[in-house]
Amino acid sequence: MEWEVGLTVKDIITRKKYTFPLLAVWINDSPVPRDDFNSTKVPDGAKVQIIHMISGG
Amino acid sequence: MENMKLLAEWSYEPTKAHRGYTGKTLKINVGERTFEAKDVTEDMKEKFVGGRGFGLKLLWDAVKDTTKWNDPENEIVISGGPLCGITQYPGTGKFYAVFISPLTEQTYDSNAGGHFGPLLKFAGWDALEIQGKSDKDVVVVIDGDEGKVKIFESPFEDINAYSITETLHEYFSDPNDINDRKHVSVITAGKGAEHTYWGCLNSSFWDSHRKIARLKQAGRGGGGTVFRDKKIAALVVKTHNLSGTANDPADIDTLTKVGLKLHKEIFTLDSKQCRMRTVGTPHLNEIMNEYHILPVHNYKFGQHPDADKIHSEVYGKLFTQGIADGCWYGCTLACAKAVDNYTIKTGPCKGQVVTVDGPEYETAAGLGSNVGVFDPEWTIETNFYADHYGLDTISLGTGIAFVCECYELGYITKEHTNGLELKFGNKDDILELIHRMAEGKDEFAKIVGLGIHRMKDIFAEKFGAPRDILEKIGMEGQGIEVSEYVPKESIAQWGGYFLTLKGPQHDEAWLIFMDRVNKQLPTFEDKAEALHYFPNFRTWFSLVGLCKLPWNDIEPADNATKYPPQEAAKVPEHVQNYVDIFNAVTGKNITKEELILQSERVYNFQRVFQLRLGKGTRKYHNIPDRALGPVFPDEWEARAEYYDNELKEAGVNPEELSTEEKIKKLNEIRRQQWEELVDAVYKRRGWDRNGIPTVETLKRLGIDYPDVVAVVEKHAKPEDRW
Numbered sequence: 176m177e178w179e180v181g182l183t184v185k186d187i188i189t190r191k192k193y194t195f196p197l198l199a200v201w202i203n204d205s206p207v208p209r210d211d212f213n214s215t216k217v218p219d220g221a222k223v224q225i226i227h228m229i230s231g232g
Numbered sequence: 233m234e235n236m237k238l239l240a241e242w243s244y245e246p247t248k249a250h251r252g253y254t255g256k257t258l259k260i261n262v263g264e265r266t267f268e269a270k271d272v273t274e275d276m277k278e279k280f281v282g283g284r285g286f287g288l289k290l291l292w293d294a295v296k297d298t299t300k301w302n303d304p305e306n307e308i309v310i311s312g313g314p315l316c317g318i319t320q321y322p323g324t325g326k327f328y329a330v331f332i333s334p335l336t337e338q339t340y341d342s343n344a345g346g347h348f349g350p351l352l353k354f355a356g357w358d359a360l361e362i363q364g365k366s367d368k369d370v371v372v373v374i375d376g377d378e379g380k381v382k383i384f385e386s387p388f389e390d391i392n393a394y395s396i397t398e399t400l401h402e403y404f405s406d407p408n409d410i411n412d413r414k415h416v417s418v419i420t421a422g423k424g425a426e427h428t429y430w431g432c433l434n435s436s437f438w439d440s441h442r443k444i445a446r447l448k449q450a451g452r453g454g455g456g457t458v459f460r461d462k463k464i465a466a467l468v469v470k471t472h473n474l475s476g477t478a479n480d481p482a483d484i485d486t487l488t489k490v491g492l493k494l495h496k497e498i499f500t501l502d503s504k505q506c507r508m509r510t511v512g513t514p515h516l517n518e519i520m521n522e523y524h525i526l527p528v529h530n531y532k533f534g535q536h537p538d539a540d541k542i543h544s545e546v547y548g549k550l551f552t553q554g555i556a557d558g559c560w561y562g563c564t565l566a567c568a569k570a571v572d573n574y575t576i577k578t579g580p581c582k583g584q585v586v587t588v589d590g591p592e593y594e595t596a597a598g599l600g601s602n603v604g605v606f607d608p609e610w611t612i613e614t615n616f617y618a619d620h621y622g623l624d625t626i627s628l629g630t631g632i633a634f635v636c637e638c639y640e641l642g643y644i645t646k647e648h649t650n651g652l653e654l655k656f657g658n659k660d661d662i663l664e665l666i667h668r669m670a671e672g673k674d675e676f677a678k679i680v681g682l683g684i685h686r687m688k689d690i691f692a693e694k695f696g697a698p699r700d701i702l703e704k705i706g707m708e709g710q711g712i713e714v715s716e717y718v719p720k721e722s723i724a725q726w727g728g729y730f731l732t733l734k735g736p737q738h739d740e741a742w743l744i745f746m747d748r749v750n751k752q753l754p755t756f757e758d759k760a761e762a763l764h765y766f767p768n769f770r771t772w773f774s775l776v777g778l779c780k781l782p783w784n785d786i787e788p789a790d791n792a793t794k795y796p797p798q799e800a801a802k803v804p805e806h807v808q809n810y811v812d813i814f815n816a817v818t819g820k821n822i823t824k825e826e827l828i829l830q831s832e833r834v835y836n837f838q839r840v841f842q843l844r845l846g847k848g849t850r851k852y853h854n855i856p857d858r859a860l861g862p863v864f865p866d867e868w869e870a871r872a873e874y875y876d877n878e879l880k881e882a883g884v885n886p887e888e889l890s891t892e893e894k895i896k897k898l899n900e901i902r903r904q905q906w907e908e909l910v911d912a913v914y915k916r917r918g919w920d921r922n923g924i925p926t927v928e929t930l931k932r933l934g935i936d937y938p939d940v941v942a943v944v945e946k947h948a949k950p951e952d953r954w
C-alpha cells in the first residue's frame with residue numbers, strides 16, 4: 176500500500192476493507208490501542224501488522 | 233390440560249450439589265420403565281470432569297461395539313458439568329447431550345442453553361442417562377421437589393415443540409403464580425425430528441420478562457431423532473432449589489469478583505466490539521460476507537451482492553431491544569435475541585402470533601444465503617418451524633442447499649421432488665419442503681431428511697445423478713453437514729472442520745482469520761499446533777457446562793496490546809478467568825495447562841470410542857472437493873485473481889491453462905496439502921498415521937483403562953506408527 180502524509184491506522188483499515196471489529200494493530204512491533212486507531216499516524220516505511228482476533232465460530 | 237396417565241414412578245432423595253457436583257447420576261429406561269441411581273466416583277470426576285465427559289463415559293459403559301443409533305441400548309446422556317448453574321459468571325447454563333448419532337453412526341455431543349442443565353443438577357443429578365424405547369409416547373418428569381421420577385403417557389396429539397413446552401411449564405408449576413414457571417424446564421423435539429435424521433433437542437427457559445417459555449437448541453447430530461425414536465414427547469425437570477449458591481462453591485468471593493470483572497467488560501465494550509447484546513451472533517453476517525466466508529449457493533461463493541439485506545442492522549431492527557436476553561441467569565452477554573409478535577404466514581401455525589427464538593448467525597446463513605434467500609422475514613419463519621418441528625437449522629440449511637444445487641444441475645427434477653421447484657432462492661417451495669419433511673409422508677422429503685451422505689447414494693443410484701459430482705459438492709464429513717462458514721481458502725480450517733471428532737461443526741476450531749487473513753500459521757506444524765490447542769481448549773467448555781461465546785466474542789480492552797498476536801488470540805485473561813472459576817467452584821487448584829489436559833483426556837477417549845464403533849480412522853476424515861476449492865468454472869471466475877495467485881504461489885502459470893484445467897490443478901495441489909495437514913495434525917495429537925491414539929498417548933493422559941487400550945490394540949497396526 177502506498178504511504179502518504181498523514182496516513183492513519185484507521186485509513187489502512189478502511190482501504191483494506193477490514194470491517195471486523197476485533198482488530199489488533201502493531202506498528203514496528205508496538206501495539207496500538209483500538210481507541211487510538213483514528214489518531215495514530217503511520218510513519219513511512221513502518222512495519223504494520225493487522226491481526227483479526229477470532230470471534231464467532 | 234387433562235391429567236396425565238401415570239405409567240411408572242420412582243422415589244429418590246435429592247442430593248444437594250457440593251463444589252459443583254451432586255455425586256449422583258440417574259438412569260431411566262423408558263422401555264422397561266426402570267430407574268437407577270449411580271454414584272459418581274472420584275476417578276470419574278478426575279478423568280471425565282463432567283458434561284460431555286460424563287456423557288461419553290456413561291455411554292461407553294451402556295453400549296456394545298455393534299450398537300446402532302436406534303438400538304434400545306443407545307442412550308441420550310445429558311449432563312451440565314461442575315460449573316453449570318453458577319450465576320456469577322456469564323454463559324454458565326449449558327448442558328451437553330451425548331448419543332450415537334443417526335447421521336454419523338458414532339458418538340455425537342451437542343449442547344444447548346436454557347435452564348434444563350442447571351435444573352437437572354439442582355434436582356439432584358450430575359447426569360441423566362435415558363435408555364430403552366417406549367412402546368407409546370411418554371412424558372418423563374424429574375421432580376426434585378418431591379424427589380420423584382415419573383413416566384406419564386403423553387396426552388399430546390401434536391408433539392411439536394411450541395405446542396407442548398408452554399403447556400408443560402404451566403402444568404408442573406403453581407397455577408396461581410405465573411412466575412413459578414421458572415422452576416420448570418422442558419426438552420422436546422418434534423415431528424421433524426421423528427421423520428428425519430436432523431432432529432434437534434429444544435431446551436426451554438422461562439422468560440420472566442415476556443412471560444413465555446422460550447427455546448434453545450442442541451441442534452446438531454440428530455439427538456432429537458434418537459429422542460423421538462425412544463418415543464419421548466417431552467422430558468421435564470422441576471425444582472425450587474434454585475439460587476446463586478446452589479452449587480455450593482468453595483470460594484464465592486473469587487467467583488463473584490471474577491464474574492463482576494467480566495460483567496463490567498461486557499457493559500463497557502460489547503457495543504464497540506461484537507454487539508452481542510443488541511444483534512446477537514448475526515453480527516457476523518456482513519463480516520463473513522466481506523471476507524468471502526458467508527456460504528452462498530451451497531458454499532459455491534463466499535459473498536453475495538444482496539448480503540446487505542441480511543445485515544445485522546436489519547436483524548437488529550427485527551429483534552426486540554431493551555430486554556435482557558440471557559438464556560441462563562447472569563449471562564450479561566445476552567445474545568439470545570428474539571423476534572416478538574411475528575405472524576406466521578404458512579403451515580399448520582398460519583395466522584398465529586408468536587415469539588421466534590433467533591435467528592442466530594448459523595440460521596441466518598444456512599436458511600438464508602446458502603439456499604439463496606436474502607429475506608430475513610422468511611428466515612425468521614423458517615427458524616420458527618425448524619425449532620417447532622425439532623429440526624437442526626444447520627443441517628437443514630446445508631442439506632437443502634445441496635438439494636438446490638442438484639436441482640439446478642438437472643440431477644433432480646419436479647418429478648423427483650413431487651412438484652417442488654427447488655432452485656436457489658425459491659423460498660415458497662423450500663419452506664414447503666420443510667413442512668413435508670415434518671409431516672413425514674412425502675417420499676422425496678423423507679430422502680432429504682436422511683442427510684447429504686445418504687442423499688448422495690440415493691440421487692446416484694435411484695435418480696442417475698453423477699456420483700463424482702455429488703461427492704465433490706456434497707458438503708458433509710463423517711455423515712454430517714458442514715456448518716455455515718466457507719472453508720475453502722484456509723488450510724487450517726479444513727482441519728478445523730474435517731479433522732474433528734464428530735464431523736464438520738465449528739465448535740472445535742475456527743481458524744480462518746488466524747490462518748488466511750493474519751497469516752499466523754505459515755507451516756503445517758503451526759496449523760497442527762492450532763489444531764491441537766483450540767479443539768482441546770474448546771472441548772473444556774463442554775466438560776464443565778459453559779457457553780463458548782463469552783470467551784472470545786468479547787475481549788478485554790487491553791487484550792490486543794498486552795499480549796503478542798499469537799497469545800492474544802487465546803484471550804489469556806479469559807482463560808485465567810476459567811481457571812479461577814473452576815477452582816472457586818470445585819475447590820481444586822488446576823492450572824491452565826491442566827485445563828488443556830482435562831480436555832485432551834476426553835478428546836482422546838472420544839476418538840477411541842469412535843474407533844470402537846467402527847469409525848475413528850483416517851478414511852473417515854474425508855473432505856469434499858468444494859471445501860478445498862472451486863469445483864465449477866463460475867466458482868473460480870468469481871475469485872479468479874485470488875485462485876490464479878494460489879496457482880502462481882505453487883509454481884504453476886495460470887495463463888497457460890483453461891479454467892477447467894486450473895480447477896483440476898489447484899485441486900491436486902490442495903489434496904496434497906490436505907494429506908500433509910492430516911499427517912502433521914495426527915503427529916501433534918499423538919495419533920498414528922491412521923488417526924488412532926497410540927497406547928503411549930493413552931498412558932500419558934491416564935486413560936489407559938484396559939477396555940480402552942484393548943480397542944486401540946485391536947485396530948492399530950505396526951506399519952501405521954510414525
Ligand code: SF4
Pocket residue numbers: 322323324325345557558559560563564565566567568779780781782
Ligand atoms: S452468550 Fe448467549 S448463548 Fe451463551 S449463555 Fe449467554 S445468552 Fe446464552
